[in-house]
Amino acid sequence: GAGVSQSPSNKVTEKGKDVELRCDPISGHTALYWYRQSLGQGLEFLIYFQGNSAPDKSGLPSDRFSAERTGGSVSTLTIQRTQQEDSAVYLCASSLERQYYGYTFGSGTRLTVV
Amino acid sequence: SQQGEEDPQALSIQEGENATMNCSYKTSINNLQWYRQNSGRGLVHLILIRSNEREKHSGRLRVTLDTSKKSSSLLITASRAADTASYFCATVPGGTSGSRLTFGEGTQLTVNP
Secondary structure: OOOOOOOOOOOEEEEOEEEEEEEEEOOOEEEEEEEEEEOOOEEEEEEEEOOOOOOOOOOOOOOEEEEEHHHOOOOOEEEOOOOOOOOOOOEEEEOOOOOOOOEEEEEOOOEOOO | OOEEEEEEOOEEEEEOEEEEEEEEEOOOOOEEEEEEEEEOOEEEEEEEEEOOOOEEEEOOOOEEEEEOOOOOEEEEOOOOOOHOOEEEEEEEEOOOOOOOEEEOOEEEEEEEE
């Protein structure tokens, strides 16, 4: 597609439930990133995929968070046993190649844990 | 901790005036990028400046980079109400530290008609 697509755009879930957030990057973009943003804050890095290399998971806040990228394209971020502090906007971005290109962001998924 | 720190945190100006936002960072960089965010959702890439560049222009945007001071500035000339948004600087580390962007906390710009 023309841009990075994220779904759902909004998700309300009960504390303790698992959620899956999906990201469809721009076709041909080899790098894919997940960030989250709490209200009024900057972006917090979560995980980074680059081609067939092992992902950089260093930003995942706990073992309840995991992500995969299938076939070098679509990515799914899974949060298990959600907590209220997980409430945030989760943003996905993709880029052509490392370092010298800007990221294209999706519109994000607003997650609310009640 | 955030690599980039924007200054000021909030800026309110009148339409037609220029807006200047500053960004400081701590470690060596490969490049620095500026993004705009409307309504707390997706970010839009504005401009990228490499570590060996000192100034870049794009339309009404002018970005400078001073690697000796580890700082950058974003100037928006002849501002419009539609420029109202949050602006973030983000850095890509130098060397082989990977290419992920580290974002600052952002500057909230309000342009009053």
